[in-house]
Amino acid sequence: MLYWLVLIPIVIAIINIMYFDRDSRRIILAVQLGMGVYATDLFRRVANGGTLIDHLGGYDRAIAITLYGDRIAIVLVWLTTLLFFGLLLYAYNKTYFTSEFGFLYLSLQSLIIGLFLSTDLFNIYVLIEVSTVIIALLIMLRKDKQAIYDGMIFLFVSVIGSGFWLLGTGFLYKTFGTLDIYALEDAMARVNDPRTMIIPFAFILTTISLKIALFPLSSWLPIAYGTPSAPSVIPAILSGVYETTGLYLFIRLTMMFRPAIDLSPLFLVIGFATSILGFVFAVAQEDLRVLLAYSTISQVGLIVVGLALGTEESYWGSIFHMFAHSLFKTVLFLAVGTINSHYQSRMMRDIKGGLKELPVTGWAIIFGLLGITGAPLFNGSISKYMISYGSDSPYVQVLLNVINFGTILYSIKFASILSGPTTLSEAKQKAGLKKDWAQWVTFAFGILTLLTGLLGNQVIEILYGYSFDISLTSYLEKAGIYVLLAVAAWAIYKGWIKEAHVVSRIRGIELTFNAMITALVGFFIALAAYMAVII
Amino acid sequence: MDFLTGEIVGILLFFIGLFGLMTKKTIVKTIMSMSIMESGIFLFYITINYTEGSVPPIGQTSEAAFADPVPSALMITAIVIGIGVTAIGLTMFMHYKQKHGITHWSRNRNQQGSGH
Numbered sequence: 119m120l121y122w123l124v125l126i127p128i129v130i131a132i133i134n135i136m137y138f139d140r141d142s143r144r145i146i147l148a149v150q151l152g153m154g155v156y157a158t159d160l161f162r163r164v165a166n167g168g169t170l171i172d173h174l175g176g177y178d179r180a181i182a183i184t185l186y187g188d189r190i191a192i193v194l195v196w197l198t199t200l201l202f203f204g205l206l207l208y209a210y211n212k213t214y215f216t217s218e219f220g221f222l223y224l225s226l227q228s229l230i231i232g233l234f235l236s237t238d239l240f241n242i243y244v245l246i247e248v249s250t251v252i253i254a255l256l257i258m259l260r261k262d263k264q265a266i267y268d269g270m271i272f273l274f275v276s277v278i279g280s281g282f283w284l285l286g287t288g289f290l291y292k293t294f295g296t297l298d299i300y301a302l303e304d305a306m307a308r309v310n311d312p313r314t315m316i317i318p319f320a321f322i323l324t325t326i327s328l329k330i331a332l333f334p335l336s337s338w339l340p341i342a343y344g345t346p347s348a349p350s351v352i353p354a355i356l357s358g359v360y361e362t363t364g365l366y367l368f369i370r371l372t373m374m375f376r377p378a379i380d381l382s383p384l385f386l387v388i389g390f391a392t393s394i395l396g397f398v399f400a401v402a403q404e405d406l407r408v409l410l411a412y413s414t415i416s417q418v419g420l421i422v423v424g425l426a427l428g429t430e431e432s433y434w435g436s437i438f439h440m441f442a443h444s445l446f447k448t449v450l451f452l453a454v455g456t457i458n459s460h461y462q463s464r465m466m467r468d469i470k471g472g473l474k475e476l477p478v479t480g481w482a483i484i485f486g487l488l489g490i491t492g493a494p495l496f497n498g499s500i501s502k503y504m505i506s507y508g509s510d511s512p513y514v515q516v517l518l519n520v521i522n523f524g525t526i527l528y529s530i531k532f533a534s535i536l537s538g539p540t541t542l543s544e545a546k547q548k549a550g551l552k553k554d555w556a557q558w559v560t561f562a563f564g565i566l567t568l569l570t571g572l573l574g575n576q577v578i579e580i581l582y583g584y585s586f587d588i589s590l591t592s593y594l595e596k597a598g599i600y601v602l603l604a605v606a607a608w609a610i611y612k613g614w615i616k617e618a619h620v621v622s623r624i625r626g627i628e629l630t631f632n633a634m635i636t637a638l639v640g641f642f643i644a645l646a647a648y649m650a651v652i653i
Numbered sequence: 654m655d656f657l658t659g660e661i662v663g664i665l666l667f668f669i670g671l672f673g674l675m676t677k678k679t680i681v682k683t684i685m686s687m688s689i690m691e692s693g694i695f696l697f698y699i700t701i702n703y704t705e706g707s708v709p710p711i712g713q714t715s716e717a718a719f720a721d722p723v724p725s726a727l728m729i730t731a732i733v734i735g736i737g738v739t740a741i742g743l744t745m746f747m748h749y750k751q752k753h754g755i756t757h758w759s760r761n762r763n764q765q766g767s768g769h
Contacts, residue, residue, distance in 0.1 A: 240727050247734050251741055258745070266749050267759075270742070274683060277738050278674060281687075284694050284731065285667060291724065292701040631683070631758040635674040 119160065120172045120185040123195060124232045126153060131224035134217050143210060146220045150203040153227075157196040164192045165583065180301045185235040190437060193581045194234045194366060197444055201358050202227050205351045208452055208559040214259060214349050226252045226355065233363040237299040239287040239322075242367065243280060246329070249363075250276040253342070253356065260347040272342040275634055279328040282642065286321025293318075299374050307377040312653050315378040320646040322371055323381075327641065329364035332422065333392040334637045336415045337629040340399075343411035346464070350455020353407060357414045357451060358444040365421055365440055372425070384648060385426040390517050393419025397524030401531060401615060402624035406454045406464045409528060410447065413490065417443050420521055423514075424505035432508025434584050438574075439501035441581070446489035446498065446567045450532075452560040453483045457535070461542065466531070471540030478557040480536050485564030487529040489571065491604075492522060494597040497567055500574035503596055504586060519603065526600075526607040527615070659700025666693025678757045680749075684742045691735045698724040698731075 130149045134142045164170055164187055173182040187195070206223070209215045229249040236242050250273060258269035291297055293314065294305045309315060324335075331339040343353040372381065396416025403409040421443070424436030454464060456479045461469050473480035485496070492498035506518045570577045579585050615621060629637065670690025674683060702721045710719040750756055 240730075244730060244734065247738065251738060254741070254745075261748075263749075263753050266745055267755075270680070270745050270749070273738070273742060273745070274687065277742075278671075278687060278690070281667070281690055281694060285664075285697065288694065288698050288701060288724070295702075295721075632675055632678060635671070639671055639675060 120170055120187050120235055121174065123153065123157065123160070124185075124228050124235070126156075127224040127228035127231070131221045131228070134224065135221040142217045142220055143215060146224065147203075147206055147210070149224070150199065150206055154196075154199045154203055157192075157199045160187065161192050161196050164189055165580075180296045180298055183236065183238040183241050184298055184300075186237045186300070187235055189582055190369075191234045191366070193441065194362060195231050197362075197441060198227065198230055198234070198359050201355070201444060201448055204448070204559050204563060205354055205452075208455075208556045209349065209351050211556065212349065219256075219259070222252050222256055226256070230359055230363055234366060237370075239283075239290065239297045239299065239302075241297075243284050243287060246280050246283070246325075247277065249360070250280070253352075253360065256352050256355075257342060257345050257348050259349065259352075262347045265345050265347045268341050268345040271631055271634075272338055274631070275328070275338045275638075278635060279325045279638065282321045282328075282638075283325035286318040286325070289318035289321065299370055303374045303377065306375060309378045312378040313650070315375060316646055316649045316653070319375050319379055319381075320642055320649065323645060324638065324642040326364060326368045326371060327388075328638060330361060330368055330418050330422070331364075331392075331415050332388050332418070333395055335634075335641055336392065336396070337634050337637070339415055340408050340411040343414070344405060344408040346407075350407075350451055350458065353411070354448045354451035354455075357410070358448040361414060361418065362440050362444055365418065368422070369425060379649060379653065381649070382426045382428050384645075385422055386514075389419045389422035389426055390521075391419070392416070393423065393521045394517075394524065395419075397521065397528055399624060399627075400528040401524065402621045403528075404465050404467065404625065406457070406466060406469075406532065406535070407451070409532060410450050410454065413525070413528060414443075414447060416521065416525065417447075417490070420502075420505065420518075423518070424508065427505070427508045427514070429508035431586065432505045434578065434582060434586065435501050435504025435506075435508060437582065438504065438578055439498070442489060442497035442501050442567070442570065445563055445570065446486045449482050449486035449560055449563045449567060450490070452556075452563070453479045453486065456554065456557055456560065466535055468541060469535040470538035471536075471542070473536040475540050475542060476557065478561050482557070482560040482564035483533070483536065485567050487533055489567040491526045491529050491600075493600060494593070495568065496571035497574060497577075498571070499593075499596070499600070500571055500578070500588070503588060503593060506596075507592075519599065522600070523603045523607055526604050527611060530604075530607055530611045531615070659696050659703070663693045663695075663697030663700065666690070666696060669693070680746050680756060680758060681743075683758070684739060684746065687742070688735070688739055691731075695728050695732060695735075698728045 126149065130146065134146060160170065170187040172185040173179060174185065175182050226249060229245050229252065232245045233242060233249070236245060254269045254273035257272060258265045287297065290302060294302055296302060296305070306315070328335040343356055393416045396412050396419055400409050400412035400416060403412060417439070421436045421439050424432045424439065456476060457469060457472060458464050460476060463469060472483070489496040489498045492502040502522065506515060509515065575586065575588060667690050670686045670693060673686030673689065677683060677686060701724055704718055707718045707720040710722050
């Protein structure tokens with residue numbers, strides 16, 4: 119059953135490229151709708167009857183490639199179909215939506231769903247590799263100089279990263295003779311000497327850390343997301359869905375190795391470092407899309423922190439934050455796309471009066487920013503509340519507040535495009551995009567950000583079957599802290615950040631291609647050395 | 654020379670390729686280093702779990718142990734993907750060089766590569 123989710127998009131993609139020279143948009147849209155309905159049905163089945171498992175070819179679990187649809191995976195698959203459908207609606211009238219684009223888009227959807235469901239390490243390698251190629255092609259869609267350069271960096275860095283995965287998988291196969299994640303997890307408990315797992319774990323974890331862009335492996339992400347000529351649905355897919363595949367793999371792989379090696383304390387530190395550096399760089403940016411790219415790094419750091427804290431509440435908080443992050447990041451990336459086509463710029467200094475010019479997009483941005491900062495009533499507030507609930511340590515609480523402060527800081531910077539007198543000429547205002555209905559897609563995702571916050575408890579219960587009671591007094595306390603942080607962030611933004619020279623200096627920091635690979639190797643060696651010391 | 658097994662040579666090749674990726678600024682050398690790195694992985698796979706005197710698992714009735722066919726089967730797929738990626742990388746590079754005359758990774762992305 120699960121294999122249809124992977125098979126249908128790829129088959130339609132091939133039919134689309136073979137038979138339709140011009141317009142296949144309606145077929146692709148209909149397929150998305152069908153996929154959404156099917157994924158909803160599968161979700162219902164998983165929620166009622168438990169995990170769905172497909173052993174392809176009918177072979178034994180340890181031999182066959184297995185598709186494994188547990189509650190978390192199926193929710194992510196459902197979210198993927200929802201986002202792909204929404205993004206397609208947004209892109210419907212755009213010039214780049216040709217049958218070639220449709221082919222790449224559907225193939226990517228199939229690969230991403232495969233990544234959520236597959237439990238075979240080699241199969242996952244293939245899916246990662248092919249999705250990397252497709253994303254590189256999507257980044258280079260308009261074939262200009264910068265896009266090709268960015269596409270090459272993304273392609274090469276990712277391919278080299280997945281080489282680590284393949285070698286690590288080889289070590290595991292040599293030891294256990296199986297490639298299935300869950301079979302390996304069982305076998306891991308019987309490992310006599312955990313030191314034998316250091317090398318494969320370090321190899322595989324290096325790839326995942328690169329894929330989710332943990333510090334110091336995050337340099338590729340702003341390059342891939344920030345390519346000026348790539349259509350705005352591309353970074354929206356990358357941030358909303360593709361990043362989530364990496365996080366989901368991170369969860370499953372760390373769980374797989376946990377019986378032998380537990381690296382939670384290390385990832386707590388790396389998570390905080392990633393998150394803090396992410397917001398520092400985000401605050402320094404002028405380009406809206408690059409700001410959002412660094413914001414993604416920061417939020418990923420926060421999710422990793424929640425996972426590394428190791429308590430039940432923080433774990434589910436992180437899972438829900440993945441869900442919430444997909445929604446509000448999609449809103450913001452799409453909104454930047456609309457603003458870009460209206461103002462012909464993504465630089466903050468060129469854009470003012472956004473709310474007056476584009477009220478629908480403007481309000482969507484406000485919803486998205488309130489979501490990402492964890493404002494009361496929005497989905498981010500629930501997930502962040504759960505993550506912080508999972509720890510008693512005062513240090514963790516302080517650092518979580520620092521991260522939230524940083525998030526509010528760059529959100530205030532982002533929001534500065536909404537106010538002020540408009541920077542558009544009168545002619546452009548008249549020819550404006552006020553009737554562009556694609557904006558309503560962005561707005562709808564914005565409303566979802568609010569709704570999944572307002573009904574947070576119920577949504578978590580329905581999606582994951584996990585019930586969590588939020589105490590009103592401590593929620594109000596968090597809301598109070600949020601207001602205080604927001605006031606402090608506003609004061610600091612107005613008083614210092616706006617004019618500070620150090621900000622533009624931070625903006626200029628960038629790793630070269632060779633430095634990125636050196637960081638990758640350094641990370642691998644440090645990881646292996648750390649494990650050798652603690653075991 | 655017993656220590657010079659396919660596995661060891663494979664791992665060495667992997668790191669030699671990585672060394673090239675860390676140090677070479679020419680884009681075409683990056684692609685070559687990537688291929689070397691991948692070859693290392695292929696060699697590693699096809700020699701893991703090899704036992705002396707084992708026979709292929711198809712069409713044999715011998716008493717000898719069968720060789721594990723899975724790693725070789727996996728590597729056929731990996732080689733195909735490797736070729737695909739190399740081809741795409743080279744196409745991108747050629748397009749980039751012919752159109753903009755750039756052959757090296759640049760110091761700063763905003764300068765978009767350099768032609769020295």
